[in-house]
Amino acid sequence: MVRDTTEGYGIVSRLFHWVMALAIVAMFALGWWMVGLDYYSPYYKSAPDLHRSVGILLLIALLFRLFWRMVNVRPDDAELSNFERLAAHATHWGFYPLLIALMVSGYFISTLDGRGIDVFNWFTVPSILEHKGWEDAAGKVHEILAYATMALAAAHTAAALKHHFVDKSRILTRMWSGPPPA
Ligand code: HEM
Ligand code: HEM
Numbered sequence: 001m002v003r004d005t006t007e008g009y010g011i012v013s014r015l016f017h018w019v020m021a022l023a024i025v026a027m028f029a030l031g032w033w034m035v036g037l038d039y040y041s042p043y044y045k046s047a048p049d050l051h052r053s054v055g056i057l058l059l060i061a062l063l064f065r066l067f068w069r070m071v072n073v074r075p076d077d078a079e080l081s082n083f084e085r086l087a088a089h090a091t092h093w094g095f096y097p098l099l100i101a102l103m104v105s106g107y108f109i110s111t112l113d114g115r116g117i118d119v120f121n122w123f124t125v126p127s128i129l130e131h132k133g134w135e136d137a138a139g140k141v142h143e144i145l146a147y148a149t150m151a152l153a154a155a156h157t158a159a160a161l162k163h164h165f166v167d168k169s170r171i172l173t174r175m176w177s178g179p180p181p182a
Contacts (some may be wrong), residue, residue: 004072004094008174013072017175021153023058024099027051039054039142052110053119059103062138066096098149104144109135168179 001010007018034047077085110117111127112134118124163170170180 004075005179006073006076008075008170008179010072010178012068013065014175014178016061016068020058020061020065024149025153027054027058028146031146049118050174052106052117055106056117056125057118059100059107062099062103063094075179079169087159091152091159094152095149095156097139098145098152102142102145102149105138105145108138109142112138 001008002012003010004013028133029049030051031069034051036044037044037047076090080088107117107125108129111114111125112131114127114132116124160172160175163169173179
């Protein structure tokens with residue numbers, strides 16, 4: 001199943017969900033590690049290059065995913081209580097603006113000095129705003145948003161595991177293996 005149905009998520013949504021979830025957590029670890037590197041580390045240049053390149057690809061993937069989500073039906077959530085449905089909607093829709101703001105702040109840390117971002121020597125994203133001296137502020141915003149994303153992901157993961165192991169519902173299964181066979 002390529003598209004989402006009322007019974008569960010299609011292959012496109014599932015692939016994007018899990019690949020991006022893994023990449024976002026890895027990006028957090030990479031970002032956290034790389035800001036502690038000193039000038040003499042062999043990774044001093046390559047780690048931020050990797051972080052920026054993957055970040056731009058994730059931003060493009062997120063925009064596609066938002067579009068995909070809007071042109072697909074939503075899996076049915078009638079089994080949830082009103083509170084659970086509200087919390088799930090707030091979390092799912094919270095991720096999109098939070099991640100976009102995180103990625104845009106990362107873009108600004110990298111480009112406020114006027115330089116573009118070279119994505120894996122493949123294409124370059126130009127700088128649209130040059131304002132030297134504002135990189136530190138963008139870095140602070142980026143750091144706070146990165147922590148907020150991890151906090152939301154932790155709550156979201158706890159909820160998914162609770163639905164699976166405590167409530168024994170199909171919520172996790174329909175995101176992992178999709179809708180049940182017809
Ligand atoms: C999934 C998205 C991302 C996550 C989870 C993430 C996470 C992080 C974290 C945790 C840090 C360390 C913050 C600190 O302790 O100061 C960091 C730093 C950084 N990130 Fe990201 N990031 C993401 C996307 C991006 C993007 C899209 C870009 C640029 C295009 C970017 C560029 C940077 C740069 C340049 C730094 C170094 C900042 C500094 O030197 O203070 N990040 N990131
Ligand atoms: C940074 C990591 C993660 C992000 C950003 C994230 C984001 C999202 C988003 C935005 C949705 C709504 C559907 C969509 O728009 O595609 C969703 C659904 C879902 N996620 Fe995650 N997720 C992450 C990690 C996880 C983890 C680790 C688990 C499980 C242990 C999980 C389990 C689920 C499940 C079961 C659904 C479907 C809920 C439903 O059908 O109502 N997610 N996730």
